[in-house]
Amino acid sequence: MECAWYLCVCSLLCAWPAAAGHPCSIDSKGWADCSGRSLLHTPDSLPGNITSLDLSFNSLAMPRSGTFLIHFPSLHALNLSHNIIPTLYPAVFSNLWALHLLDLSSCNISHLHPEAFQGLRNLDTLLLKNNKLQILRLPAFLAFRALVHLDLRNNDLLSVDALVLQLMERTQQVLLQGNPWVCNCSMYPFQQWQQQRRAITTAATTSSPAGKGGNSWPYLVGFLVAAVGISILIALAAKCKLFHMNFVSYRHQPLPDTSSMGVAWGENQSMPSAAGLQLEDDDGFIEDNYIQPSEQLQEEDELEPHFSL
Template identity: 55%
Template sequence: MAPACLLGVCSLLCAWSVVMGHPCALDHQGWADCSGKSLLHVPSSLPSNITGLDLSFNSLVIPIHGTLLMPLPSLRSLNLSSNALLALSPAVFSNLEALRLLDLSSCSIAYLHRDAFKGLGNLHTLLLRNNNLQELEVPSLLPLKALFHLDLQHNALVSLDALNLQLMEAIPQVRLGGNPWVCDCAAHPLQQWLKRRQAVQVTCASPLGLQGQEVAALDFQDLGCQMKRRFPRGVSTVQQITVTHSNTTTPPTGKGGRSWPYLVGFLVAAIGISILIALAAKCKLFHKNFASYRHRPLPETSSIGGSPMEDGSGWDRSSSGPGDSESHRMPGDADLQAEDDDGFIEDNYIQPNEQMQEEEERELHLSI
């Protein structure tokens, strides 16, 4: 009796689905199973209170403009795997604000628009494995602020730039295995990122010499990068250039520490030459100053010419008359010695009272 009742209930549900216009199977937990129904479009008659929707293995067409689904405020899980979506248009999931899991595996996606995940601020898990992604746009992951798990395995990624890797630092779980990673110098940021994520296993696909090896286990020499390295002070410049341009060459050991005596000797020689030059300049200036300040004896007055007193006596003889010969006699040697002792040269000028007496005497002579 019970199996007959169960069969009747299933028949009623199937009939109700046909009448409502969608082939999806609904359960009492709010899950709608529309997998493998060859659907081109999402049924519009789905209940708005469903929490899970499986649309895998269909032939869904992504609209160029607008959203893929009608507003489903309670939808938490959406499975779109194994649909030939190729590309995701902008804001195609913008009306699914409560979505927590989005499965886009095996959809042949080759391009993600920068606004493809707009409106999915509560998304926890994003599955993008088994697609054809060759690069990952940085802005496409910016709206996913609550993302915890990102699966990018088995795509066509050959490298990731530093911006993408920095953005993925906030995502606790990231899967990158199965991509054809090229292990060259451009993979150095990825190598550093993988070393911090020890649980992530990523292997090289090319070149052939590194195929199958883990990227995190390689060093800069294996990647072919020319990186700046710090050398001890004793290593010469030639050795540093050799190590920088040839990653397989290392500075010879045991010889680097012997170059410091040459450096010390060069410094001592340079300082000694500088001191000698300074002393030579000082000596030249000293001789020049000594020659300029050396004292010489002054020439005697007799060697230069006649004494000023002789000139003065001649002037007196020419200017005075015969009556003044006795009053204006020549000064003796004692007078000259006294004048020399004073240090001043006195002018033989006539006092005003003597000049008046001479004029009166002249008038008397003329009158006589």
């Protein structure tokens, strides 16, 4: 009995989308998944309070006038990727004032009406990659006030309005890879903007996390200057010391002639050592009356010849 009741409930849940008139699945958080259902129009039976809607991989026909999703003003995210939408007509999203994310990737878009994004004042993420856009003009981007992420990769962009660059400057992340830019005079402002943007991105990537260590180069320069200054001072001090030593050596008196000293002392007597000379210099000079008379008489007696009878 319980198994039969369980199967009945499952059958009702599985048949509910068909009974409700739409093939989409809706979860408890208000996300409606209608992807890949071969839809030509948005199911009218969807609840009006859904916050996210995925209509990718369908064959939707966009209206030429009026609002595309007039019954879903609470949408925060809308995925329209992989639908054939060559042109975005004016005010097609005008009632989606709460929308934050709009995905229009791979939709073969080649033309944006100047008022195509009218009403999207709270949009922060716009994905337009893998389309056929050739020109970006200012009016189409004036509606954005809170845009943070803009993806324009792999389009056919050849030129950009100079005023659009000023709006892009306020956008935190702009992706433009895979576009065949033509380098000419009219593109010079855009080329300058790209170079500045690339330099800012590179500097932000190479900087240390949490903003620490980004201003370390002044300390490195100061350290190098201090090291060079200390080296110069050491070199000057060494040169001054060497000059002082040379100057003092030139002031010394010349040493006495060793040859004359050898004759005075005789051939058999050795010259006094430097230590002995130093000691005599330290003791002072010897006066003439330093030798006692008795010692002098004794020396004279020893020098006189003695004859023995």
